[in-house]
Amino acid sequence: MKWALILGASGAIGQKISYDLAKSGWSLYLQGNQHLDQLQKNAADWRCQFPKQDFLIIAADFNQTDCISKIVESIFSIDALIAAQGITDYRLFSQVPKAKFDQLLNVNLKVPLLLIQQLQEKLAQSQNGRIVLIGSVYGKRGSAMEVIYSTLKGALSAFAQAYAQEVASLGITVNVIAPGAVNTPMLAQFSAANKEQLRAQIPMGRLAEGEDISYWVHALLSPQAQYLTGQTLYITGGWLE
Template sequence: MKYALILGASGDIGQACAQSLAASGWSLYCHYHQQAEKVKNLTKVLEKEYPKQDFFSLQFDMRQEELPTLVAPLFQVDAIVFASGGTIYKLLTETSSEEMEQLWQVSLKTPMRLCQQLQPKLAQSKQGRIVFVGSVYGSAGSAMEVVYSTLKGGQEAFAKAYAQEVATLGITVNVVAPGAVNTQMNQEWTREERAELVSDIPLRRLAEPEEIADLVDFLVSEKSAYITGTTIPISGGWKV
């Protein structure tokens, strides 16, 4: 049986990833920070739908320096999906050092340290998978989200470099780069702002979390064994 760790399973994309991977036969460790009820309800639903698989909920603050709380219970890890994190809509000159540090820890530092500590487990099957849910802003950049864009670009750079280190271990490392997705993170837009954005997208709609999850599901499967160190946009043709 295959086991995947999903960081940020309480978010819309993280939940969609959990549902998609579970349907593909994966047992899951579903991580959350604050939304315990949401993730515990998710694991209960999955347990009923897939009784032959295992589903665990794990609480951990991605901003912490110590990782034993999260790593200790993980007896087998064949894939990691990094779907946690958020953004801060501010000019760089208005962004505090503390805010920068929090984004850095959640988006890049803690994921890199988790890869360090879980590499031996990922290597055991010779089919280990690591997938980051990044953003098109990682390559295009976005005003008012300079730190977020920088760190998403860092995820892409990390995947390129780390993929070369672990290729002989059978571990692949990739980034999924969504454009605009219909999630809670984007509910602050006004109707006019949303309409203007959609008009710039050739497919004339936002992506659904399930569509991002389907690509993640492919990248953790055996079918993606020859794809590594790459970033795959999923943006509806949106050129930001």
Template sequence: MPYALVMGASGDIGQAICEKLAGEGWSLYCHYNQQKAKVLSFVSDLQKRYPQQDFFMVSLDMLREAEIPHFLDQLFQVDGIVFASGFTFYELLPETKADQMEALWQVHLKTPLLLLQALQEKLARNNNGRVVFIGSVYGHRGSSMETVYSAVKGAQEAFAKAYAKEVATLGITVNVVAPGAVQTKMNTNWTEQELAELNAEIPLGRLADPKEIAAACQYLFSKEASYTTGIVLPVAGGWME
């Protein structure tokens, strides 16, 4: 039975990914930081629906490197990892504080790389390891007011392409799913006019459902995707592509 670690399982996209992978027979470590009650609720539901699989809750503040060793001690088998944790700041570069830059770098890149350093041996055991970053179209197109976020998302893409080459002989694939605008709680502060203007810019005329992002991740975790590595897969409705 394969086991996957889903970082950011408390988010809308992370939860949708957990649902898809559980349906494919994966046992899961569902990572959270603050939304313990939400994760407990859907993990309990998954346990009832898939009694032959294992579902664990694991907590880590990705800004605190000192917590990583204890976090790793809870992971006994890892065949796949999804990095779906993240956030952004909406500010011009001159207004962006150094600690905000550091937080974006830490959560989107440094902590994932530290986890991969420690878990690479586990990922390689079955010669069928999977690593997926949930990136952003801003990683290759850029966004004003989110310059640092765009930078770290671009760094995820560059890292995935390089790391995919490094671990190919170990049977590990490394890819990025790059969503466009997604209907998540992050968009609840947008006005109706702002959402209408955004929808008008998207060729398909709507925001993505988190399940559509999860479906791309589901494919990259499949056996059929064993020859797909080092790619960036946009799921953006034609927006910014």
């Protein structure tokens, strides 16, 4: 049985990725923080739909020091790690309090990388290990008012380039899927008019939906994707390219 750990499985994009992998026969470790009810509901539905697979829920807050051990202790076998968690913060860089900086760092970068360190050996046992990090086009282009978020998303791409070289011989690939604007609650602070302005800037004429992102995560998990590593794929509908 193939096992994937989905960080941020309770989020909009994480739920779509999880469901698509469940449909393809994966068993899943589903990590969430505040929206565990949603995870319980999904896991219950999928246990009925896919009775030969397992769906285990892991509750972990990446701002708590025990979060890494909590996750690592729950994992017995793992073939893929997908980091679909994330938070942002809208204000000028000069006004970001240190505590908020620490939260952005923990959730978007530090905890996922520390987890990868701890899980490398188990991923190597798969011989076809996969790490997929959800980045952002802002990691390439940068966004005013989201300077730290942009910095950390860019760091994910640098990490993938460097770390991919260390683990290629272990059969592990490391890539970033970097969305543009996705139609999820993360964009909830945008007014309808602002969303329309955004849409008008996207050559494809629409925001991405969860499936536009999930498709590429799924593709990277196939054994045939073994030769693609260290890359960032920008899934933006042509926006900011």
